[in-house]
Amino acid sequence: MEVSYDPRIIEAKWQKEWEQAELFKVREDPNRQKYYLLEMFPYPSGKIHMGHVRNYAIGDVVARFKRMRGLNVLHPMGWDAFGLPAEAAAIQNNTHPAEWTCRNIEYMRSQLKKMGLSYDWSREIYTSDPNYYKWEQWLFIKLFERGLAYKKEAYVNWCKTCRTVLANEQAEGGTCWRCEGEVTQKLLPQWFLKITDYAEELLDCLEDLKGWPEKVILMQRNWIGKSRGAEILFPLDGSEGAIQVFTTRQDTLYGVTFVSLAPEHPSVEELVANSPERSKAMSFVQRIINQDRVTRTGEGQKKEGIFTGAYCRHPLTEELIPIYVANFVLPEYGTGAVMAVPAHDQRDFEFAKEYGLPIKVVITPEGEELQPDQLTQAYEGDGTMVNSGPFSGMPNREGMDKIVLKLESLSLGKGAVSYRLRDWGISRQRYWGAPIPIIYCPSCGPVPVPYQDLPVVLPAQVDLGANAGSALPECPDFVNTSCPACQQPARRETDTMDTFVESSWYFARYACPDYSAGMFDAPRVDYWLPVDQYIGGVEHAVMHLLYARFFTKVMRDLGLLKTAEPFTNLLTQGLVVKDGAKMSKSKGNVVDPDELIERYGADTSRLFSLFAAPPERDLEWSNRGVEGSYRFLNRVWRLVERYRYLFEREGDQEALSPAEAEDLKLARLTHATIKKVTEDIEKRFHFNTAISAIMELTNYLGQLPEEIEDRRPAEAVKDAITSMLLLLHPFAPHISEELWHRLGKEGFLLNQAWPGYDPQLLEVEETTLVIQVNGKVRGHITVSTDAKRAEVEAAALAQERVQVYTRGKKIERVIVVPGKLVSIVAR
RNA sequence: GCCGAAGUGGCGGAACUGGUAGACGCGCUGGGUUCAGGGUCCAGUGGGGGUUACCUCGUGGGGGUUCGAGUCCCCCCUUCGGCACCA
Numbered sequence: 012m013e014v015s016y017d018p019r020i021i022e023a024k025w026q027k028e029w030e031q032a033e034l035f036k037v038r039e040d041p042n043r044q045k046y047y048l049l050e051m052f053p054y055p056s057g058k059i060h061m062g063h064v065r066n067y068a069i070g071d072v073v074a075r076f077k078r079m080r081g082l083n084v085l086h087p088m089g090w091d092a093f094g095l096p097a098e099a100a101a102i103q104n105n106t107h108p109a110e111w112t113c114r115n116i117e118y119m120r121s122q123l124k125k126m127g128l129s130y131d132w133s134r135e136i137y138t139s140d141p142n143y144y145k146w147e148q149w150l151f152i153k154l155f156e157r158g159l160a161y162k163k164e165a166y167v168n169w170c171k172t173c174r175t176v177l178a179n180e181q182a183e184g185g186t187c188w189r190c191e192g193e194v195t196q197k198l199l200p201q202w203f204l205k206i207t208d209y210a211e212e213l214l215d216c217l218e219d220l221k222g223w224p225e226k227v228i229l230m231q232r233n234w235i236g237k238s239r240g241a242e243i244l245f246p247l248d249g250s251e252g253a254i255q256v257f258t259t260r261q262d263t264l265y266g267v268t269f270v271s272l273a274p275e276h277p278s279v280e281e282l283v284a285n286s287p288e289r290s291k292a293m294s295f296v297q298r299i300i301n302q303d304r305v306t307r308t309g310e311g312q313k314k315e316g317i318f319t320g321a322y323c324r325h326p327l328t329e330e331l332i333p334i335y336v337a338n339f340v341l342p343e344y345g346t347g348a349v350m351a352v353p354a355h356d357q358r359d360f361e362f363a364k365e366y367g368l369p370i371k372v373v374i375t376p377e378g379e380e381l382q383p384d385q386l387t388q389a390y391e392g393d394g395t396m397v398n399s400g401p402f403s404g405m406p407n408r409e410g411m412d413k414i415v416l417k418l419e420s421l422s423l424g425k426g427a428v429s430y431r432l433r434d435w436g437i438s439r440q441r442y443w444g445a446p447i448p449i450i451y452c453p454s455c456g457p458v459p460v461p462y463q464d465l466p467v468v469l470p471a472q473v474d475l476g477a478n479a480g481s482a483l484p485e486c487p488d489f490v491n492t493s494c495p496a497c498q499q500p501a502r503r504e505t506d507t508m509d510t511f512v513e514s515s516w517y518f519a520r521y522a523c524p525d526y527s528a529g530m531f532d533a534p535r536v537d538y539w540l541p542v543d544q545y546i547g548g549v550e551h552a553v554m555h556l557l558y559a560r561f562f563t564k565v566m567r568d569l570g571l572l573k574t575a576e577p578f579t580n581l582l583t584q585g586l587v588v589k590d591g592a593k594m595s596k597s598k599g600n601v602v603d604p605d606e607l608i609e610r611y612g613a614d615t616s617r618l619f620s621l622f623a624a625p626p627e628r629d630l631e632w633s634n635r636g637v638e639g640s641y642r643f644l645n646r647v648w649r650l651v652e653r654y655r656y657l658f659e660r661e662g663d664q665e666a667l668s669p670a671e672a673e674d675l676k677l678a679r680l681t682h683a684t685i686k687k688v689t690e691d692i693e694k695r696f697h698f699n700t701a702i703s704a705i706m707e708l709t710n711y712l713g714q715l716p717e718e719i720e721d722r723r724p725a726e727a728v729k730d731a732i733t734s735m736l737l738l739l740h741p742f743a744p745h746i747s748e749e750l751w752h753r754l755g756k757e758g759f760l761l762n763q764a765w766p767g768y769d770p771q772l773l774e775v776e777e778t779t780l781v782i783q784v785n786g787k788v789r790g791h792i793t794v795s796t797d798a799k800r801a802e803v804e805a806a807a808l809a810q811e812r813v814q815v816y817t818r819g820k821k822i823e824r825v826i827v828v829p830g831k832l833v834s835i836v837a838r
Numbered sequence: 839g840c841c842g843a844a845g846u847g848g849c850g851g852a853a854c855u856g857g858u859a860g861a862c863g864c865g866c867u868g869g870g871u872u873c874a875g876g877g878u879c880c881a882g883u884g885g886g887g888g889u890u891a892c893c894u895c896g897u898g899g900g901g902g903u904u905c906g907a908g909u910c911c912c913c914c915c916u917u918c919g920g921c922a923c924c925a
Contacts, residue, residue: 226920230841233842233921340923340925350925622851623864633849633863635863636850638864639863640863697854707861707862710862783906785906826906831858832858832906834857
């Protein structure tokens with residue numbers, strides 16, 4: 012009897028069957044080719060949203076597809092469990108962050124399971140697990156021992172709302188990445204990781220990341236921000252020492268009319284010491300330093316500065332050059348000091364105009380003369396060097412190298428490189444994070460916690476509400492300890508690590524989540540890494556993906572990993588939007604995955620999110636579209652049920668080859684569909700067109716007569732249906748599995764081989780060509796594939812409509828593109 | 839300001855190497871089934887013109903290359919993303 016499609020029953024049924032059969036569990040197998048597929052793990056915020064549904068649906072298509080293609084697929088899932096929202100929620104709900112997080116994980120895991128995702132749950136990790144962060148602390152100490160983790164007092168981005176420090180990457184645009192509150196500057200001792208040591212390699216390796224989107228590579232390249240130039244010494248006048256500047260325009264060296272220092276520059280205090288305006292200068296410096304970064308570096312900020320009273324000497328001309336302090340000079344970039352060339356740098360130009368400093372032209376553009384007093388803005392382009400001593404008359408590009416050589420010969424400068432990338436500040440003044448494993452001893456200083464004492468466990472008993480900041484300093488049992496070196500009373504570090512530290516190495520831990528003898532079990536981690544395909548949001552293009560690349564290189568240098576890059580291929584999926592805006596509670600345009608799955612089932616939810624747009628694009632949510640996907644699955648169900656009798660027929664068991672199985676048209680369509688779906692998944696990740704191809708096949712099948720008596724067409728229909736279920740399985744795993752079994756077939760679909768296609772069947776003996784006359788389509792012609800060019804030409808020209816358009820004209824050319832068209836040029 | 843991506847029917851999107859623009863889906867129109875609604879099935883669906891055959895215009899705008907341009911080149915407009923005093 013015919014049974015109708017009920018996703019609620021079949022989805023629960025197959026999820027249970029798959030789990031009982033441990034279908035998704037994988038083991039290392041050196042004899043099989045591995046494929047490591049990873050989606051960015053979620054923060055356990057409470058419940059999954061549509062972005063998760065989309066991300067994991069995309070990943071599951073690839074995982075199931077690769078598995079059916081015979082690869083040994085690792086497809087794990089876990090939880091980015093530390094972080095501020097847990098703390099905020101715990102205070103608000105009078106609970107503990109661990110409890111809140113754990114509850115969320117429980118719920119979200121159940122949601123993911125309801126989606127029928129093919130995760131190996133035996134490898135699940137959560138980063139707040141001491142067995143996980145133990146190895147993070149272990150790695151931190153390794154970094155500390157190598158000088159790659161260090162503490163310094165620094166002006167840091169401080170979020171008043173979150174009461175914590177933020178990395179530059181997390182404070183973009185002067186607002187906190189998490190709460191969007193204002194970010195100000197604060198001087199604090201902070202732990203940093205020396206990512207700048209890896210700047211060059213992080214940049215170089217970008218070129219080898221062929222499987223990454225250009226956009227992401229470009230964003231990382233810009234973020235690292237390498238500039239080539241020179242470091243030049245300007246000897247101080249009347250005292251020892253020199254001001255070192257960094258410039259990318261050493262060709263303009265002869266145009267220097269002053270030098271500008273950042274207010275934070277270490278020489279400032281000494282330089283103003285003898286100035287009559289000393290106190291005025293220092294109060295200016297203090298005012299600028301205390302200014303928060305947002306205002307200071309804000310758009311259109313006025314150029315301000317003050318004369319220090321000191322002078323230096325031009326390294327080549329020995330002219331006297333005044334030294335200024337200027338608000339626009341950044342202390343962290345280059346040397347914190349710049350040579351000012353008002354004629355050829357817009358900032359210096361504005362500053363010179365403001366303070367009446369001289370402007371000296373040293374580069375002239377092609378066929379033009381620049382008059383310093385007539386300039387309305389700096390000329391920053393290329394040209395010929397003038398007023399530049401022995402370099403005058405030279406193209407400026409050439410002069411760049413020549414000037415470096417000259418400076419090097421005088422020991423007054425050298426070629427140099429500067430990066431925009433800064434070291435990664437990882438200290439967070441929060442409770443819910445991995446403790447930094449350092450002990451401060453009054454006599455020994457900062458001492459790492461001995462390896463055998465790890466993990467430094469986050470204390471469970473804390474009073475979160477007592478202090479607006481971190482609860483850890485208020486926790487005497489945690490803070491008070493003894494020095495591992497001298498046994499004297501000492502204090503623990505109470506900062507915890509930025510949660511981006513956990514996500515910088517989790518992908519490697521999935522290879523051996525249970526391993527307790529070390530951070531990684533070498534044979535397993537070497538087998539699985541690198542991740543073959545990583546999938547997640549483009550919002551992680553800089554922060555997470557850069558940190559993970561950095562950690563991978565560090566771990567490689569420590570001998571923990573053999574790979575230098577963590578993610579071979581990267582897919583950045585677009586946002587899920589509704590009514591033109593990203594889904595968010597504040598906009599009130601969220602669609603709840605729970606309700607969706609309850610109403611239509613996981614297969615429909617997955618199918619729609621895959622069908623509505625290709626993965627890298629934003630997906631416009633449409634409730635009507637969801638119904639369309641649901642209708643399609645119902646059609647598939649009815650179609651298979653309609654032809655189920657063909658599979659139950661006794662007798663003709665002997666298989667026919669697809670070519671023998673009439674109807675040939677259907678057989679061809681089936682194989683063309685297999686080809687299309689396979690290539691769309693494998694080469695392009697264009698699941699929307701893959702699904703549309705399956706729809707076309709089912710549409711064709713739907714038009715066929717209900718009763719098929721003859722054996723040959725029946726075989727073609729059976730082959731088409733069998734293939735269709737295999738092709739559909741990565742997108743809609745439950746319904747395809749159910750129908751597969753309803754046809755009396757054995758085994759899970761995931762263990763079936765992905766269907767192949769017969770290329771011979773796709774070769775056609777006749778093709779229809781388009782006939783164009785002067786670029787316009789004027790007819791069609793069906794010819795045999797091996798027809799001679801001349802025959803095709805003659806046949807095309809003989810067509811009545813072609814005759815109409817060529818009458819009285821001269822045929823100038825006839826272009827024949829085999830399999831495509833005949834193009835006739837007539838004048 | 840600099841760098842990058844994208845603009846295709848009423849809508850989401852196809853068109854992969856320059857070769858029939860609009861696959862597939864949504865929506866809409868007409869019809870069958872039904873007491874009715876829903877569901878389902880059939881037909882149609884870019885604009886303009888014509889009784890059909892068909893003609894013509896059409897991929898943000900303007901130019902160009904080509905037998906042929908959504909696709910390549912130049913200029914411009916709009917939207918989105920990234921960076922933003924980086925010397």
